[in-house]
Amino acid sequence: MTTPTSSPEDPKKAAADATAGRSDKVKCIPVYFYQPGRRLFHAWVTMAHEPGTLARILNALPVPTINLFHLTASDGSHNGLSIAHLYAEADSKTTPQELGALLHKLPGVIEAHVEEGIDGLLIDTSYPLRITRGLQAVVFDRKQLAGMVDEVREKFGSGGAVLLYDQGLALGRESWNEFLKLVGRPFAVQHLSYLGNWHSARGMGRMEVLDFSLERAVDRVRVTDSFECIGHTAPIPYSQLLRGLIAGLLSTLWDSPVTCRETRCIAMGEPACEFEIERISAEPVNEILPG
Ligand SMILES: [Zn+2]
Known part of the structure; x- marks a missing residue:
């Protein structure tokens, strides 16, 4: 069963419903992003599987210098550790090292790494790919x-x-x-x-x-x-x-x-x-x- 998040007369919802594909529960697997002329970062953060850690990471991203546009996080209930993958556009001054240092010092963060794409192309270098947290997967379109x-x-x-x-x-x-x-x-x-x-x-x-x-x-x-x-x-x-x-x-x-x-x-x-x-x-x- 799904729970509606807004009333039928909600103008935000009406606008969103007017967007093609809004009613589909689309899920995107990040493989690559391409935004010519933009600086795209991929941050992967190993963190304690505790309530509030991911929220702390998201709140720490300096807006508008870092604009998050995609996010995935693994289920760490089996070993106490989760990995969050953040995909973001950065302004012209922020370096991957600075963002990595900012994330690393947050409570609950064990490790943080940040990579930058090339000329607006960001290919996900994460490996291996797994279904939920188990079997290794291969993706074809x-x-x-x-x-x-x-x-x-x-x-x-x-x-x-x-x-x-x-x-x-x-x-x-x-x-x-x-x-x-x-x-x-x-x-x-x-x-x-x-x-x-x-x-x-x-x-x-x-x-x-x-x-x-x-x-x-x-x-x-x-x-x-x-x-x-x-x-x-x-x-x-x-x-x-x-x-x-x-x-x-x-x-x-x-x-x-x-x-x-x-x-x-x-x-x-x-x-x-x-x-x-x-x-x-x-x-x-x-x-x-x-x-
Ligand atoms: Zn058939």
Whole structure:
């Protein structure tokens, strides 16, 4: 559930809503920034994972000489340390060393480093990249990934489609095995509608679990804006990789092979892709019911 932060008649909100994309919950991963003629800084600050430390850092930035335009911070609850990445425009006089020294002396700050971009180009030199605080990640833009998938289908035809489905299935199983170790199967079963966001959070498309019946071992999933199907026109459902990923998810959850059929598809002119997943094992599923 989301909580509105302003009333409908709020003029600030009305102005903001008029801006394209405002209603989307867009999240940007900082890879590079380019503002020709500007001085761009990247500060990364190792800090104590304590309430107030990040606020102290933000309050210490001298406005208007340092204008913060992007911020990320890691979850440090597991080891007591967080890393904040600040991306800011600096005036003509401030040096990276000065900003680093200012940040370093703040209570709760363990280490602070600042780098400057070149002629308005700032490429993020942070490495490695991690999903939340765990598995290492690689970022492609969706167009690149969709292009790679299309090429497999174009070069290998129906064999390529099978290969993509199998790859999706393996990826889905592997990822969900890891995730189920974290939250446990009963929790995942109980909150499957919410866990559909796991795919959305990775940018694959907005996933909703429409219907889930443990007793009948049937599930219906809708994906809007699927990276695989959008932009394509096809007489039959188009998804292979994402269909495999969804099958991997449910087969891990049900601890059984499944069938996964795409029943509606954006490529066929529908507003969203929909999938029906069915458990094909005769074994009872009662043991994974939430206790
Ligand atoms: Zn589709």
